[in-house]
Amino acid sequence: xxxxxxxxxxxxxxxxxxxxxxxxxxxxxxxxxxxxxxxxxxxxxxxxxxxxxxxxxxxxxxxxxxxxxxxxxxxxxxxxxxxxxxxxxxxxxxxxxxxxxxxxxxxxxxxxxxxxxxxxxxxxxxxxxxxxxxxxxxxxxxxxxxxxxxxxxxxxxxxxxxxxxxxxxxxxxxxxxxxxxxxxxxxxxxxxxxxxxxxxxxxxxxxxxxxxxxxxxxxxxxxxxxxxxxxxxxxxxxxxxxxxxxxxxxxxxxxxxxxxxxxxxxxxxxxxxxxxxxxxxxxxxxxxxxxxxxxxxxxxxxxxxxxxxxxxxxxxxxxxxxxxxxxxxx
Numbered sequence: 299x300x301x302x303x304x305x306x307x308x309x310x311x312x313x314x315x316x317x318x319x320x321x322x323x324x325x326x327x328x329x330x331x332x333x334x335x336x337x338x339x340x341x342x343x344x345x346x347x348x349x350x351x352x353x354x355x356x357x358x359x360x361x362x363x364x365x366x367x368x369x370x371x372x373x374x375x376x377x378x379x380x381x382x383x384x385x386x387x388x389x390x391x392x393x394x395x396x397x398x399x400x401x402x403x404x405x406x407x408x409x410x411x412x413x414x415x416x417x418x419x420x421x422x423x424x425x426x427x428x429x430x431x432x433x434x435x436x437x438x439x440x441x442x443x444x445x446x447x448x449x450x451x452x453x454x455x456x457x458x459x460x461x462x463x464x465x466x467x468x469x470x471x472x473x474x475x476x477x478x479x480x481x482x483x484x485x486x487x488x489x490x491x492x493x494x495x496x497x498x499x500x501x502x503x504x505x506x507x508x509x510x511x512x513x514x515x516x517x518x519x520x521x522x523x524x525x526x527x528x529x530x531x532x533x534x535x536x537x538x539x540x541x542x543x544x545x546x547x548x549x550x551x552x553x554x555x556x557x558x559x560x561x562x563x564x565x566x567x568x569x570x571x572x573x574x575x576x577x578x579x580x581x582x583x584x585x586x587x588x589x590x591x592x593x594x595x596x597x598x599x600x601x602x603x604x605x606x607x608x609x610x611x612x613x614x615x616x617x618x619x620x621x622x623x624x625x626x627x628x
Contacts, residue, residue, distance in 0.1 A: 299398050302409040304421050307384050315385040317397040324483030327488045336393045382407045390414035422488035426514040436503035437529030439591040440536030443502050454498045466509040484509045498628050530611045540584050
């Protein structure tokens with residue numbers, strides 16, 4: 299048994315166990331960590347209350363009374379853990395050292411992370427203030443930005459897909475899959491940024507908020523200051539791409555999404571969009587929504603520093619030609 303810093307842990311790439319309670323883990327954890335809680339949520343609450351009212355020693359005694367070794371052993375068997383492990387708790391204290399001792403007795407080689415999850419969070423927040431060479435990919439709704447980002451990623455380019463990290467599809471259809479907590483969103487973003495080199499990093503043009511989540515301030519400021527390539531895609535193609543992407547969701551989900559826009563879309567346009575959807579006039583419905591989003595996007599573009607914007611017409615250009623052209627612009 300021994301200790302390791304968060305940076306050393308990432309360089310070794312061992313399986314990492316979070317021994318905090320499920321509620322702590324679900325609020326935020328080191329990306330790809332597995333949860334092996336020493337206490338349940340209720341047990342942790344009892345131990346914490348005992349510590350505050352009666353002191354450390356009695357809290358430890360209460361913890362020893364509550365901990366369920368059979369439950370923990372069952373969880374260890376389910377996880378099918380490798381021989382070498384890294385574990386952490388909230389601050390690298392008693393929970394991680396206790397679980398390290400138990401795992402050591404079972405024959406595992408265990409390291410604990412110095413400072414626990416708190417040290418990871420400090421490290422994560424530092425990543426957002428580092429300077430990055432960002433290149434922002436913009437374009438009106440239906441321009442195929444996400445598809446292009448995925449192709450750039452496949453081609454070996456450095457890509458950060460913020461919508462994917464946020465579990466948000468963008469525009470009116472965002473958030474249908476449920477979003478992570480703000481803290482977990484930041485954790486995943488920080489881990490991806492730490493893996494990048496000094497070269498160009500592609501990101502999609504986003505507002506500061508993606509659904510219920512907020513892009514970390516210092517990183518968002520870098521996005522705002524970066525060069526932007528704006529795809530100019532024919533309107534008809536944007537309509538087709540929107541239809542291809544969202545028709546599979548079904549009328550019920552689309553109706554819920556349109557209702558969420560009612561205050562911004564206006565009562566009349568909302569009514570027209572819903573009527574078109576009910577009559578399976580999907581193109582008409584899409585046209586109504588695009589008018590709103592196009593107006594909103596053009597206003598946003600007008601606020602940006604125009605000298606940093608490159609407009610890329612894609613008329614008669616397929617995805618391969620567009621990719622080639624994009625790679626010549628940086």
